[in-house]
Amino acid sequence: MTTAPLLTVHTLRKAYGERLLFDVERLDIEAGGAYVLTGANGTGKSTLLRMLGGLERCDSCTVELDGRRLPLYPYPALLRRAVVYVHQHPIMFSTSVGHNIAYGLLARGVNGHDARPLVEEAMAWAGVAHLRHSDPVRLSGGEKQRVALARARLLKPRLLLLDEPTANLDGQAREQVIALIPTLVEQGRSVVMACHDRDLIGLPGVRRLKLRDGRLESR
Amino acid sequence: MGLLDAIRHAFALLFSGDAALWHIVWVSLKTSILGLLFATPPAVLLGYLIAMHRFPGRRIAVWLAQAALSLPTVLIGLLLYLLLSRRGPMGGLEWLFSQPGIVLGQCIIGLPVLLAFTLAAVQALDPRYAETALAHGASRARVMFTVLHEARYGVMAAVISGFGRVISEVGCALMVGGNIEGQTRTITTAIALETSKGEFAQGIALGIVLVSIALLMNGALVLLQGEAHNPGARL
Numbered sequence: 001m002t003t004a005p006l007l008t009v010h011t012l013r014k015a016y017g018e019r020l021l022f023d024v025e026r027l028d029i030e031a032g033g034a035y036v037l038t039g040a041n042g043t044g045k046s047t048l049l050r051m052l053g054g055l056e057r058c059d060s061c062t063v064e065l066d067g068r069r070l071p072l073y074p075y076p077a078l079l080r081r082a083v084v085y086v087h088q089h090p091i092m093f094s095t096s097v098g099h100n101i102a103y104g105l106l107a108r109g110v111n112g113h114d115a116r117p118l119v120e121e122a123m124a125w126a127g128v129a130h131l132r133h134s135d136p137v138r139l140s141g142g143e144k145q146r147v148a149l150a151r152a153r154l155l156k157p158r159l160l161l162l163d164e165p166t167a168n169l170d171g172q173a174r175e176q177v178i179a180l181i182p183t184l185v186e187q188g189r190s191v192v193m194a195c196h197d198r199d200l201i202g203l204p205g206v207r208r209l210k211l212r213d214g215r216l217e218s219r
Numbered sequence: 220m221g222l223l224d225a226i227r228h229a230f231a232l233l234f235s236g237d238a239a240l241w242h243i244v245w246v247s248l249k250t251s252i253l254g255l256l257f258a259t260p261p262a263v264l265l266g267y268l269i270a271m272h273r274f275p276g277r278r279i280a281v282w283l284a285q286a287a288l289s290l291p292t293v294l295i296g297l298l299l300y301l302l303l304s305r306r307g308p309m310g311g312l313e314w315l316f317s318q319p320g321i322v323l324g325q326c327i328i329g330l331p332v333l334l335a336f337t338l339a340a341v342q343a344l345d346p347r348y349a350e351t352a353l354a355h356g357a358s359r360a361r362v363m364f365t366v367l368h369e370a371r372y373g374v375m376a377a378v379i380s381g382f383g384r385v386i387s388e389v390g391c392a393l394m395v396g397g398n399i400e401g402q403t404r405t406i407t408t409a410i411a412l413e414t415s416k417g418e419f420a421q422g423i424a425l426g427i428v429l430v431s432i433a434l435l436m437n438g439a440l441v442l443l444q445g446e447a448h449n450p451g452a453r454l
Contacts, residue, residue, distance in 0.1 A: 104355030
């Protein structure tokens with residue numbers, strides 16, 4: 001059964017000089033759908049996610065969100081509220097873990113008092129409650145990734161863009177991050193992940209998008 | 220007077236609570252701090268904007284900001300003298316040979332230092348800070364405050380370097396302030412005057428104050444930066 005797309009990307013193009021890097025005719029992202037974006041190194045998986053997250057310019061592209069046609073650049077406020085991008089190596093602001101997780105809520109005008117229970121719930125979800133007062137600079141890669149996922153999830157984005165969420169993680173840290181992804185989808189979030197990780201690609205219900213020569217192939 | 224005698228006399232002046240000497244120190248501190256207070260907000264804002272945005276002429280702006288670092292203060296003094304003199308376009312303010320005139324000069328001298336150092340600090344910061352703030356819905360102003368908070372040690376270094384430059388300059392303070400005793404005489408202009416008169420003791424005493432201020436300011440920066448965030452190499 002196919003559900004209505006949350007976001008439809010139309011004719012996304014980006015070139016560097018004469019070289020056309022992206023020529024994506026159409027991409028439908030369903031509400032509550034999970035996708036992995038695969039492709040060889042250097043094919044532009046991260047750049048594509050960054051463009052969808054409003055962190056990089058595209059030469060031309062329109063998107064459709066809730067039936068409204070919007071440009072991808074300049075990035076509209078409506079998309080900014082609906083989409084959150086998480087870096088491959090998430091950056092932590094130099095404050096406590098709790099404040100890092102609350103960052104987006106506070107940036108959106110939620111006061112600290114109202115944010116506190118939401119932050120507690122997000123920390124419990126990501127299994128980082130014990131790190132509440134830790135210096136985020138000293139967290140391990142896996143802990144940083146889980147804090148970043150909690151920080152993003154707290155904003156209740158309709159679409160999460162995760163750039164290689166398990167890259168450079170191994171063992172338990174990797175498993176803990178992988179375990180969080182299906183719960184995001186169960187909560188109704190759409191998730192697009194750039195990755196090579198076979199365990200992420202093999203998660204139930206995850207659809208595969210392959211980027212090759214700047215074009216997307218659905219599998 | 221021999222050097223040792225001059226030094227001994229200088230310390231005696233410092234600890235005797237010589238009112239004239241400490242008034243000179245007060246004028247220096249007041250004009251430098253005020254000049255820096257006026258220069259810091261626009262300089263930090265401009266430094267941030269130049270560092271974070273791509274626009275036509277950006278490289279020229281960076282070049283001018285860095286070139287302004289080496290502007291001789293005496294030239295700034297000359298320009299201000301012409302602007303503030305009775306027949307100059309700003310003559311109506313009557314700021315020539317007054318403390319507001321010195322403050323304006325210190326502000327102009329400090330601005331490029333603050334701007335260039337802030338620009339360098341923000342440019343050196345990992346771009347993911349701004350991207351993460353933006354991706355989590357921060358407004359432009361909030362992104363700026365987040366980035367400046369993360370680059371705060373660089374910005375603090377900018378302020379302290381700016382302070383060092385304005386409190387130690389002599390050319391502009393002399394030309395715009397006029398070195399009037401009890402009014403516009405600063406540490407540096409007093410040292411220049413006392414040395415020219417052969418009165419080394421007060422010059423040395425003021426020099427000790429100037430060096431102490433520099434040590435205190437830089438010590439404060441080292442303390443604020445802290446060991447934890449700047450461990451350096453441990454071999």
